[in-house]
């Protein structure tokens with residue numbers, strides 16, 4: 053496994069691999085890896101199988117970069133958990149070929165003037181409460197696409213709005229890259245894995261289950277025939293209000309393609325929520341009717 057820190061070296065390596073006919077799969081992360089990230093590595097390898105390459109080899113790149121431009125001024129950029137040595141061991145075990153771990157200075161110019169901004173899907177949900185967040189995400193992901201030259205990039209459904217925005221960017225800006233959605237990997241009790249779960253105290257860790265439990269409730273109401281988004285949101289809100297440490301940022305039922313709120317659950321919808329447990333902001337979601345990517349336990 054190679055560790056590359058220089059963007060120039062990453063791009064030179066990627067271009068040489070591409071010239072040699074070797075496909076590249078990319079998994080972008082902010083590090084502090086868990087089983088959710090590692091599941092995306094497996095999907096990346098499956099998507100660029102060595103056997104299908106003319107050289108009999110493929111390359112999986114995992115990037116680790118806590119991207120300052122996607123954090124707001126009062127968010128947790130400085131506290132965000134980091135453990136590069138542990139991440140390296142996990143990547144080695146998982147068969148990652150290259151870790152791309154650039155410095156903030158090498159990725160973020162002093163005087164940037166060009167950004168990638170999506171103007172539709174990014175307006176609601178997390179985009180509303182985190183102004184500039186998705187502009188920061190898309191700008192850095194576009195830079196990674198140019199530096200790493202992947203044919204395939206894998207993103208988790210955990211960040212449902214993010215993966216849809218990236219798909220939109222790839223479509224609108226003609227990146228020759230296939231985007232794969234990875235299912236949400238959960239702890240045995242159903243909590244969606246997240247690097248931020250490490251912020252939770254023992255009591256908060258228990259309280260954090262209210263996110264998945266509210267989605268379980270939404271799914272059971274849906275299965276009983278409820279199609280009124282307002283009623284589903286009220287039931288979820290009530291469930292979360294029962295937990296004193298929980299504060300709701302949003303609970304929304306949106307059209308899966310446009311991310312616009314719907315009143316009636318017809319066709320493919322996404323139920324997405326962001327809840328603060330103490331100081332920790334957590335997100336989770338459920339797609340309906342096809343919920344296989346969300347892996348909500350029964």
Ligand code: AMP
Nearest residue numbers: 081082083088207208210211236237245
């Ligand atoms: P992060 O390091 O949190 O920025 O996440 C990097 C990638 O891993 C993103 O595409 C996330 O959607 C994905 N990811 C994070 N948590 C999970 C999870 N529990 N299951 C699957 N993918 C995840």
